[in-house]
Amino acid sequence: MTAIILQVVIGGLLMGLIYALVAAGLSLIFGLMDIVNFAHGELMMLAMFAAFVLWQYAGLDPLMMLPVVALLLFGLGVLIYRGLIARALSVSFNRGMVQIFVTFGLAIFIRGAAQFVFGGEFKSINTGWLAGRTAQIGGVYLPLPQVAASLVCLVAFAGLLAISRTEFGRALEATREDRDAVALIGIDRDRIFALGWGLGAATVGVAGVMLAGFYYVAPNVGANFALIAYVTVALGGFGSLLGALVAGVLIGEVEAVTAALLEPSLKQVSVFGIYMVVLMFRPRGLFGKL
Amino acid sequence: MKRFGISLFAMAAALAAGAPAQAADEVVIGAVYPLTGNGAAVGLDAKAVLEVGQDLLNNAHDPIPMLMGKGGGLAHLGGAKIRIVFADSQNDPQKARAEAERLITQEHAVAIIGSYTSATAATISQVTERYEVPYMSADNSSPSLNQRGLKWFFRTSPHDEMFTAAMFQFFKDIGAKTGHPVKSVALFYEDSIFGSDSSGAQRKLAGTSGINVAADIKYRASSPSLSAEAQRLKAADADVIMPSSYTSDAILILRAMNEIGYKPKAIMAQAAGFQEQGFLTGAGPLAEGTMSRSSFALDAARTRPAIPAVNAIYKAKNGKDLNDNTSREITALMVLADAIDRAGSAKPDDIRKALIATDVPGSQTIMPWAGVKFDETGQNTKGTPVIQQVTNGTYHTVWPFDLAVQETVWGVK
Structure with missing residues (x-):
């Protein structure tokens, strides 16, 4: 009995840490410049396809491609900011709507393009150092690809926290506080925003690569995770990294416990139920400062 | 002289059905499938396999050991050819309804075949019921489709x-x-x-x-x-x-x-x-x-000797093996063509009577089924998966x- 309970709790934790990492990039971008990136799930999907292509054609293990894909996604994030977001920010009329539609349109474009290039078939990375391996400790099973993903997730969070302590991190924080004032003290706001987008995309890229090690890869895979990511960010508090971590794990556990004790089809009902309760008492989210 | 008699008969039949006269050497069957939009991949495969079926029915070729596998047109209609007119449902029930109506009234289709999704089959079969032409459901699997008291609905495929x-x-x-x-x-x-x-x-x-x-x-x-x-x-x-x-x-x-x-x-x-x-x-x-x-077994060639021949022709045309959908589609076409042939008439009412009398053993099809025999709801009861x-x-x-x-x-x- 304890083994079953432990198994459910660990399953929730392993998935929750992935949710947290997916949400971290979203939270970062939102906290920095008040933009909800609706293409966040699609960036993750692109990272998964990048991992798949590198695995298929270069035979690289998912763990080895982590830095490569993270760099690719960083570049893509900067590109998206420079090419689209910066322009959307500069409109003077109905800026909020333009910002929503620019990332929303980008999401649909990326998904359609992926369908065109890779086809609609489901793909999987079937070999690798950890693929399909499971460790067993006292009747509890630990799927190694997911354990690795969780560890990478914790390292990534530590990295993000470390970055927030650096000069760049303080510039990020300052830009978030008052985007107009920072220009006066010589911080290039545009550059900070671009780097923020790069960092956010790289984070979800790391999540995508780790996920590709035990998940299927398909053009619509991002959508399944994006919704959870939005709730995670809102639950944890916009712009709060710690909030994303705690909320991600909380959502993973709520899902696991609901599926184990109640109806599995009610998973999302529980998640959104808890979100609404939190919203009633703490509208800014668990760790929100804004 | 025989041709002339059939022509007269067909003309009378067509007039009786309220449709303009038809040349007896051509029988039009309408096919409604999603040829564009989100069901297009399946619909285009259906078009390809039905065209293969049309060629097998009309042209001279080595006989294939299955129902209507001899070729050369409909023997009891003086060698009349089957012509399939395709219409695009875009996987939308309302467009499917309009296209079915157009096929019957403008193209003078004497039967409709379709349609992949059960939602489009539901609207098409309402139109065919109203115009009193048979609807041959090739690949719709919702159990409720034949439970609506329709007289003109026939389904060769098993349902869920x-x-x-x-x-x-x-x-x-x-x-x-x-x-x-x-x-x-x-x-x-x-x-x-x-x-x-x-x-x-x-x-x-x-x-x-x-x-x-x-x-x-x-x-x-x-x-x-x-x-x-x-x-x-x-x-x-x-x-x-x-x-x-x-x-x-x-x-x-x-x-x-x-x-x-x-x-x-x-x-x-x-x-x-x-x-x-x-x-x-x-x-x-x-x-x-x-x-x-x-509902299909590509590997059942031992008991269904027609499979390799039909599969080879289809594969040459479309680059794929027959699958669960395409096999059911060509089978439905053959069953329909056989009924028209046995009816010896392109009059929908005669075709319906012939469909009701259909009793084909499974070995005469490419399907692993016990056979094709419709019950009073139009469902094939011998479509064993x-x-x-x-x-x-x-x-x-x-x-x-x-x-x-x-x-x-x-x-x-």
Whole structure:
């Protein structure tokens, strides 16, 4: 009995840490410049396809491609900011709507393009150092690809926290506080925003690569995770990294416990139920400062 | 002189049906399929296979050992040719309705064939009922379609309740054969209409077969994780897990069960995602031993000698093997053409009477079915499905035992 309970709790934790990492990039971008990136799930999907292509054609293990894909996604994030977001920010009329539609349109474009290039078939990375391996400790099973993903997730969070302590991190924080004032003290706001987008995309890229090690890869895979990511960010508090971590794990556990004790089809009902309760008492989210 | 007589007859028939006169040397059949939009891949395959069927019916070729496999047109209509006019439903029930109407009134189709999705079949068959021309449902699987009291609806394909009945018949047969009967099943189904209809039929049949439903798990389709669901399946440890899932969930649940060290004794899937290539590659070795129902068996050439010939012609045209859908589509066309031929008339009422009298043995088709014989609702009662099992990465037919190409790997003890 304890083994079953432990198994459910660990399953929730392993998935929750992935949710947290997916949400971290979203939270970062939102906290920095008040933009909800609706293409966040699609960036993750692109990272998964990048991992798949590198695995298929270069035979690289998912763990080895982590830095490569993270760099690719960083570049893509900067590109998206420079090419689209910066322009959307500069409109003077109905800026909020333009910002929503620019990332929303980008999401649909990326998904359609992926369908065109890779086809609609489901793909999987079937070999690798950890693929399909499971460790067993006292009747509890630990799927190694997911354990690795969780560890990478914790390292990534530590990295993000470390970055927030650096000069760049303080510039990020300052830009978030008052985007107009920072220009006066010589911080290039545009550059900070671009780097923020790069960092956010790289984070979800790391999540995508780790996920590709035990998940299927398909053009619509991002959508399944994006919704959870939005709730995670809102639950944890916009712009709060710690909030994303705690909320991600909380959502993973709520899902696991609901599926184990109640109806599995009610998973999302529980998640959104808890979100609404939190919203009633703490509208800014668990760790929100804004 | 004979031709002339038939012409006169056909003219009279056409006038009686309120349609303009037709040349007797051509019989028009309308085909409604999604040729653009989200069902286009399936619809374009349907068009290709129906064109293959049209060529086989009309042209001279080496005889193929199946119904209407001789070629050279409709013998009882003086060698009249079949002409199929295609219309695009865009997978939209309202467009399907309008196109069916156009085919009947403008193109003078004497029968309609279609249509992939059950939602479009529902509207097309309303139009055909109103204009009193037969609708031949080739590949729609919703059980309710033939339950609406329609006079002009005919379906060669089995529907989802028949598929489920076949699974339970298989359980009985394999239990008798191996001495290890199925005592419990775990139902595992997604939360849309497909999952709830499929599991409903399974629940009912488990009850009447005296099989215990050890777990009844409705899950949310396309969930990011199915590990807690896998945990519940493991805790129930039923003899057979019966999933009704699309591809992504099919891959995930097999992986999730493996991750918690659970190897199910047997899996019997309601096709869908489990019959997709993406599942077989995605689940890889985990898919080995998985069973699924199917209405077609490409490997049944021993008992259905027409399969290699028809498959070769289709493959040359479309670059693919016949599958569950295309096999049913060409079979429906052949059954319809045979009825028109036996009617010796292109008058819809005569075609309907001939369809009702249809009794074709399975060996005269490319399908593994017992045959084609319609009941009073227009449903083919002899469309018996097969059970297939994955070995070495592909599905092989294991039941009915006389069609099996290999022994069932049966994990129930």
